[in-house]
Amino acid sequence: MTPGGDAKIVQFRTYMPLRYRAALAGIGVATVAVLLLAGQMPLLAVFVAAVFMAAMTMSVRVQLDDVGLSIRVAGLFSTTVPYGEITAVSAGPITGFLQGMGLRILPGGGTGYLVGGPTVRIQCSNTTVLVSCADTQRLVTGIGARI
Structure with missing residues (x-):
């Protein structure tokens, strides 16, 4: 708690x-x-x-707390997304070298925090965030329970 x-x-x-x-x-x-x-x-x-x-050794860390989720990639780039801004959350595409690693500007707008592999797509009121996550279902469920 x-x-x-x-x-x-x-x-x-x-x-x-x-x-x-x-x-x-x-x-x-x-x-x-x-x-x-x-x-x-x-x-x-x-x-x-x-x-x-x-x-x-690059990694993505996602932390869910009382007010929002914090995302950090490569220990350098980070953002915080308040739950109130999230309109939808779902499993995203599998990414790799072609999509790039680290902080990425996504085609069509939005931001990616990527290290390759499965992702979660977080749709916000004004943007989209794509984040790498090995346990996508657990993250989708965790965010869904908080929005």
């Missing part, structure tokens, strides 16, 4: 699917190897390795 509230805080954390992490690891290792074998760019190789490691 939260102080002054009657709903408990529920969190969902979704990581990039293993197949995407494996693909990024392969590309990253190959890129770093080429840079190191070239011998003239070791600092660039370290930077590239760090970028690939950050991308491979």
